[in-house]
Amino acid sequence: MTETRYLLEMNQITKEFPGVKALDGVTLKVRPGTVHALMGENGAGKSTLMKCLFGIYKPDGGDIILEGRQVSINHSKDALSMGVSMIHQELHPVPFRNVMENIWLGRFPVKGFGPFKIVDHKKMYEDTVKLFQDLDMDIDPYTIVRELSVSKIQSLEIAKAVSFRSKVIVMDEPTSSLTGNEVEQLFKIIHQLRSRGVSIIYISHKMEEILRISDDVTIMRDGRLIGTWEAKELTTDLIIQRMVGRDLSQRFPERHNTPGDVLMKVDGLTSPHPKSFRDVSFELRKGEVLGVGGLVGAQRTELIEALFGLRTVASGEIHIHGKKVKIKTPIDAKKHKIALLTEERRVTGIFPVLNIKENTIIANLDRYLNPLKLINDHKARIDTDQNIGKLRVKTPNYKTLIKNLSGGNQQKVLLARWLLTEPEILMLDEPTRGIDVGAKFEIYSIIADLAKQGKSIIMISSEMPELLGMSDRIMVMSDGRLSGIIDGAKATEEEIMRLAAKHLG
Ligand SMILES: Nc1ncnc2c1ncn2[C@@H]1O[C@H](COP(=O)(O)OP(=O)(O)OP(=O)(O)O)[C@@H](O)[C@H]1O
Ligand SMILES: [Mg+2]
Known part of the structure; x- marks a missing residue:
C-alpha cells in the first residue's frame, strides 16, 4: 500500500433530504494526529456530513477513504469497527442504567465458557475506573445516568467515545454543557489523543475554542465546501466572514435605552x-x-x-x-x-413530531383561536413565516418537522415561540447555546429591541x-x-x- 497523507478522506459527498440539499459535493481531508475543526452556520450541513461518516445516513454520492482504502459504512457498528467514533450533538444516554453500563453497552466483558458466560461486572468496573483515571474524570461508575448533570453526561459520552480506541473521533459540539474546568480537561484529553496519532473532527460555534485547539479548519456554507485552511492562517474575523459570506463587523447591537x-x-x-x-x-x-x-x-x-x-x-x-x-x-x-426559555431545550422544549408552525404557536394557542374556537391557520402561518425570516431559520418552509432541523435552528424556533407570548418578563437560560455567530447577532438584536x-x-x-x-x-x-x-x-x-x-x- 502506498503511504497516504490523510487518515480520512471524504470526497464529493452529497446528501439530499426532501426539499433540502444538505450536502452538495463536500470534500473533507483529515491528516493523522490533528484536530480538524468543522465550521459553518446552523444548518450548513456539519452534523449531516458526520452522520454520513458514522453510518447514520447513507450519502447519495461521493466516497469515503479511510487509511487509503475506500470503505462503505452502512451502520454505526461498521464505523466503530473501522475505528471511527462520534460524540453526538444530541446526547442520548440510557437514563435508567448506570454509568459503566452506558459505556460498555453492547460489549460487556464476560467470563465463563460457552453457555455459562455471564457479564463480568468486576472487570467492567475496573475497566471503567481505569478509563476515568486515564482521562482524569471524576464520575462514580455505579451512578444511575438519570441522576447525572448534563455536563457529567457530556463527559461520560466523551469517555465512551475514547473507550473504543478509535482512530477518528468526531466531537459534535462537545463543550456545549461543560464547565470551564471540564473544557480544559477535554482539551487535555484531545492533546493526548492527538499525540497518539488519533484525529479529532471538532464541531463548535465557540470561536475561541477553535483557534486554540485546531490544526486545520474546514468551513462549510449552505451544504457546500468553502475551503480548508491551517488554523494558524486564520483569525476569528476571517472565519466568521467565510462562514456567513459577509462581513460581520459588530458582534452586539448598540443599546441606547435606559431601564x-x-x-x-x-x-x-x-x-x-x-x-x-x-x-x-x-x-x-x-x-x-x-x-x-x-x-x-x-x-x-x-x-x-x-x-x-x-x-x-x-x-x-x-x-x-x-x-x-x-x-x-x-x-x-x-x-x-413571565416567559421562560429553558436551558435543555432539546429535551424539554420541542415537540419533535410537530412541524415548525405548530411548535411556534403551541404556547399561545388562545391567540390563534377564531370566534368558533378553531385555529386561525392563516394567522399562525404568517407569524411563523415572520419568525422564520427574522431569526433566519434554515428550512424549506413552516411545514418541516422540527426534528429535521439542525440543532441550532430548533433553538431558534423555540425562542420564537416564547417571543410570541409577548411577555413582560422574558427569562432566557443560555439563549445562544449552539447558535452560530450570524444568528447570535439576530437574537441579540431581538433582545435589545424587546428591552427598548x-x-x-x-x-x-x-x-x-x-x-x-x-x-x-x-x-x-x-x-x-x-x-x-x-x-x-x-x-x-x-x-x-x-x-x-x-x-x-
Ligand atoms: N433527517 C433530516 N430530514 C430532513 N432534513 C434534514 C435532516 N437532517 C438534517 N436536515 C437538514 O439538512 C440541513 C443541514 O443540517 P445539519 O444538521 O447538518 O446542520 P449543522 O451544520 O449541523 O447545523 P447546527 O450548527 O445547527 O447543528 C438543514 O437544513 C437541516 O434542516
Ligand atoms: Mg449540527
Whole structure:
C-alpha cells in the first residue's frame, strides 16, 4: 500500500433530504494526529456530513477513504469497527442504567465458557475506573445516568467515545454543557489523543475554542465546501466572514435605552433544598437586560425555574408592579406575563413530531383561536413565516418537522415561540447555546429591541462576551448565593470570575 497523507478522506459527498440539499459535493481531508475543526452556520450541513461518516445516513454520492482504502459504512457498528467514533450533538444516554453500563453497552466483558458466560461486572468496573483515571474524570461508575448533570453526561459520552480506541473521533459540539474546568480537561484529553496519532473532527460555534485547539479548519456554507485552511492562517474575523459570506463587523447591537421603574422585586428567595439557591434578593427594571453570571452549579437555572413556578420555594417574596404575587405553577407565571426559555431545550422544549408552525404557536394557542374556537391557520402561518425570516431559520418552509432541523435552528424556533407570548418578563437560560455567530447577532438584536419596547429580560449566560455585551447589569451567583450585582458597562471578565468563585470551598 502506498503511504497516504490523510487518515480520512471524504470526497464529493452529497446528501439530499426532501426539499433540502444538505450536502452538495463536500470534500473533507483529515491528516493523522490533528484536530480538524468543522465550521459553518446552523444548518450548513456539519452534523449531516458526520452522520454520513458514522453510518447514520447513507450519502447519495461521493466516497469515503479511510487509511487509503475506500470503505462503505452502512451502520454505526461498521464505523466503530473501522475505528471511527462520534460524540453526538444530541446526547442520548440510557437514563435508567448506570454509568459503566452506558459505556460498555453492547460489549460487556464476560467470563465463563460457552453457555455459562455471564457479564463480568468486576472487570467492567475496573475497566471503567481505569478509563476515568486515564482521562482524569471524576464520575462514580455505579451512578444511575438519570441522576447525572448534563455536563457529567457530556463527559461520560466523551469517555465512551475514547473507550473504543478509535482512530477518528468526531466531537459534535462537545463543550456545549461543560464547565470551564471540564473544557480544559477535554482539551487535555484531545492533546493526548492527538499525540497518539488519533484525529479529532471538532464541531463548535465557540470561536475561541477553535483557534486554540485546531490544526486545520474546514468551513462549510449552505451544504457546500468553502475551503480548508491551517488554523494558524486564520483569525476569528476571517472565519466568521467565510462562514456567513459577509462581513460581520459588530458582534452586539448598540443599546441606547435606559431601564425604567422597578418591575419585579425578589426578596430573600430560598429553596427548600439546602444546597440550592438561598437568600437571593434583586430588582428587575422595566426595559432592563439583567445578565446572570456564575459557574455551572451556581443554581442560576434553579432560581429562574422557581420564578417560573417550576420549583417550590421555602421562603422569600416576589413583587410585580409593586404587588406581592404567588407563582406556584407556570400557569401563574404566564398570568403575570413571565416567559421562560429553558436551558435543555432539546429535551424539554420541542415537540419533535410537530412541524415548525405548530411548535411556534403551541404556547399561545388562545391567540390563534377564531370566534368558533378553531385555529386561525392563516394567522399562525404568517407569524411563523415572520419568525422564520427574522431569526433566519434554515428550512424549506413552516411545514418541516422540527426534528429535521439542525440543532441550532430548533433553538431558534423555540425562542420564537416564547417571543410570541409577548411577555413582560422574558427569562432566557443560555439563549445562544449552539447558535452560530450570524444568528447570535439576530437574537441579540431581538433582545435589545424587546428591552427598548420596555420588556424586562433576565438572561443566564456562561459566555462572558455575551454577558458583557448585552447586560445593563450583571448579577453573579456563586454556590446558590448572590455574590454581587455589577454595572454592565463597567464590568470586566475578571470581576465576574472573582464573584463567581466567591462562595466556593
Ligand atoms: N433527517 C433530516 N430530514 C430532513 N432534513 C434534514 C435532516 N437532517 C438534517 N436536515 C437538514 O439538512 C440541513 C443541514 O443540517 P445539519 O444538521 O447538518 O446542520 P449543522 O451544520 O449541523 O447545523 P447546527 O450548527 O445547527 O447543528 C438543514 O437544513 C437541516 O434542516
Ligand atoms: Mg449540527
